[in-house]
Amino acid sequence: MKICIVTRNIMKGDGQSRVNYEIAWEAIRCGHDVTMLASSVDLELQQSPQAHWIEIQVQKWPTQILGGLAFSWQCARWLARHRAGLDVVMVNGANTNERSDINAVHFVHTSWLRSHVHPWQLRRDLYGAYQWLFSALNAYWEKKAFQKTNIVVAVSEKVKQELLNIGVPSDRIRVILNGVDLHEFSPGTSDRLKLGLPEGVTLALFVGDILTSRKNLDSVLRALVNTPDLHLAVAGTTEGSPFPKLVSDLNLSQRVHFLGFRRDVSELMKGADFFVFPSRYEACTLVLLEAIASGLPVITANSAGGAEIITPDCGIVLPDSEDIQALAEALTKLASDRNQRDRMGHAARAIAERHSWTSIAQKYVEIFEELTKVQVQV
Known part of the structure; x- marks a missing residue:
């Protein structure tokens, strides 16, 4: 199976970056090929013969909004040329406007924009206004992206409810919580x-x-x-x-x-x-x-x-x-x-112990395989 993951960073770091890192490795362990459209990728992952990094450079853009637009446009252009050679495309939120098979949702900007601790609610200045614009644009782009995918993965029940609130059909939503490194984080004592x-x-x-x-x-x-x-x-x-x-x-x-x-x-x-x-x-x-x-x-x-x-x-x-x-x-x-x-x-x-990174990544790979079987039947 040929899998494409679209996200800004695929690193052994935190949050979205770590989730995609674990998914990529689990897919490789299962014998699949993984193409990564990303600005940065873990060095060990780059060296795997089953991993292919398409570098998407956005550093020259001065703001998050422009950088996000540049990333989305470059990824969409690449996918338009190579989509036929891929079995599954997974995107993350609104990081490209090209159609996908899976969209992993780590954040819902519509809900964040309405939060009483959003910067615009706390600071009615230039910084607050920029944060409002950033959230509002991402909220608009996310809604469009969620309409262009088959399965939407929410990283918590809270995110699932937020997706339902903006009109994503419940039968298209799966919930897969994030994982944890059970070796790095374990019971013990320290000085x-x-x-x-x-x-x-x-x-x-x-x-x-x-x-x-x-x-x-x-x-x-x-x-x-x-x-x-x-x-x-x-x-x-x-x-x-x-x-x-x-x-x-x-x-x-x-x-x-x-x-x-x-x-x-x-x-x-x-x-x-x-x-x-x-x-x-x-x-x-x-x-x-x-x-x-x-x-x-x-x-x-x-x-x-x-x-x-x-x-x-x-x-x-x-x-x-x-x-x-x-x-x-x-x-x-x-x-x-x-x-x-x-x-x-x-x-x-x-x-x-029920939420190891391996078990979480396996759930995503199972969805990849499920989608591939459906495509074959069609």
Whole structure:
């Protein structure tokens, strides 16, 4: 089978890039040929004889909008010339306007545009206006792209609902959650002192972008005021972040530990007692999967895509990300009972083991093979 994957990056990184990386390798392991229309591709993947990289250069374009348009146009032009030689074409969202067989949806811009934490709702300036234009254009392009495909894969139940809300028929939607590296993220212990973490205290961990309020660190900090025996470690770039000042204003400086941007998140998770991430808007966050794979109980919110896999056995899912009192109660519940945390951590790992990258990639390859069989029958 000859498969074509269209996406900006196919790397062992985060999010969409990692999903496509795993799909490409699984397809190759199954004996298929993979053509990749992308701007960057993992070096080892490039070296596989079954992988073929068509480089799509967009670096010269000065904005995301123009870069996206250039990528879409170049991919569409290549596909128009070579489509007959391909069995399956998988695109990601609106990254090309050419007809596809599968569209993997990692984000729905129509829903993001309506979110109360969209930059345009928070900043009525040039930056906010640009973000509004970027989201509005992508929302329009996505709707057109979803009409030009056979199967739409949503990366969470939340994304599925967002697709239904914009008119994608339910019988064309499949849900395949993102995966997790079960070797990199696994239960264990680490030396808190070497990681810059406080010793001898109960420690919650928050990981994410803290430059804006989207991930909801502000609510976590306000809830922490009512959880006096708990410390919080925060991994994320602090330059330009409003939260160090908020910590000072709330008199939490002795209990909140900013770690800056970190690449050793798996080690940080081994040093924490539980994970807190009540994000106000996520399509399907990898960090929740990484936390449960590390054997951590989690506190999250319904507004975080992927939260549907968090059961009461392994964590707490808040119905409302803005309910600071409920968040404080959840923090207190986990902070006060080590035995409960241990039980929840074991249950968390068991759930994560059903979401390995290999198992997730296999589901996509099964859809490829299903589509090929249908084409043969026709």
